Amino acid sequence: MQSGSDRARRSLAFLRQKISSGEWPINSRIPTETELMGLLGVGKTTVREAVRSLASLGMLEPLPGIGTFVRSRMPVSSLLTDYIAEFSTAEILGYRRALEIEAAQQAALHRSPEHLAAMRRALEPPSADQVALGPDPRSAPGQFHFLVLEASGNTLLVGVYAGVVNALRRAINAGTVVHATDAAVRRTDHLAVLQAIETGDPAAAAHAMAHHSDRDLVPSN
Template sequence: MQVGSERARRTLAFLRHRISSGEWPINSKIPTEPELMQLIGVGKTTVREAVRSLATVGILEPMPGIGTFVRSRMPVSSVLTDYLSEFSVSDLLGYRRALELEAAQQAARHRTDEQLAEMRRALDPSNPPPEHPFGRGRGRAPGQFHFLVMEASGNNLLVGLYAGVVRALRQAIAAGTVVEMTDIASRLRDHLDLLAALEAHDVPRAAHVMAQHVENDLAPADPS
């Protein structure tokens, strides 16, 4: 992730900090270009250079006419995403399920109080969910809460693989080959059940809740 000027490096550091700290959650829209220029005190070219650098590694995703969205806290391997896109959506969803189950079990063992607090904030109904670019009825890729569970597993390889899976899933959702199967209320209930299992260090319960959630969350689109 190389940027040229000192201003661009400072801008890149500013963006990375806002993302890695969780101030800009996964799937949230970052401030507009003029807002970033004012926040950081740099010009348009510098902002674009830093945003383009983060977009290249999958941390940000610009969507013309909509805005730029946070997609990961860490760089995402484009090689992995391209590789995953060669498989069927059923295979992709199955791989996602395996990663989610392992992460839930490891998070139940290793999560910290600080990580639990961050998960609670992500599920707090007083905090509006991140703006979602696909629109109602188009399905949604796993978001902030799932990434927090992955990070709480303590396994950076899991986090990196999962970021690639989510990027591939997002492409499948945009193409209409993967659809959402649950509503917001059901998704929140599952997340709260999982949070309770993680809080109690209940490994079997965490695995059970995550398995049920992932099984019902996303599915291949009906070819008919």
């Protein structure tokens, strides 16, 4: 008979794999508690324990009455998020812009075929399952942005960026940061960034990312 601790470890590993692989994209809503119980063959307590564990790592965020959302493909330091959140909105957005431009340049030089394939998949129309899970209406930069950071080959950039995004999400929830363009424009921008990375042109990648960052998230006033 499988012990409670074994079930908890298996459940945690299942959820983490779904997140880290990108099967559950950043800012997507994960299956409901009842659905997870069915998928894992475990009880409510085990599911809640696994979700709490990943929420404590900054990988998931439960939003009461809405659902639980994927926030990062890797653990995020809460201390880093708290520190970044102390700065002004303009400073955080400017820092995010700098990180993304550097990441795009490095991604154009260091991306692998696997990175490119993952970025292409992230820009495909959502599957029926993803549509059913639904997006987070209060989302910050999502899966594609994190994949660009990962393609840079700089894990420090990825970790710091995750803290920046968490701080930006707080600002979005507070209404001090908003999207300046709609989803169609953001996808067009993302495709331009991807094309530059695919061709291995760091200058073009930096330009495309700068153009996108300047009209993606902006202060609300």
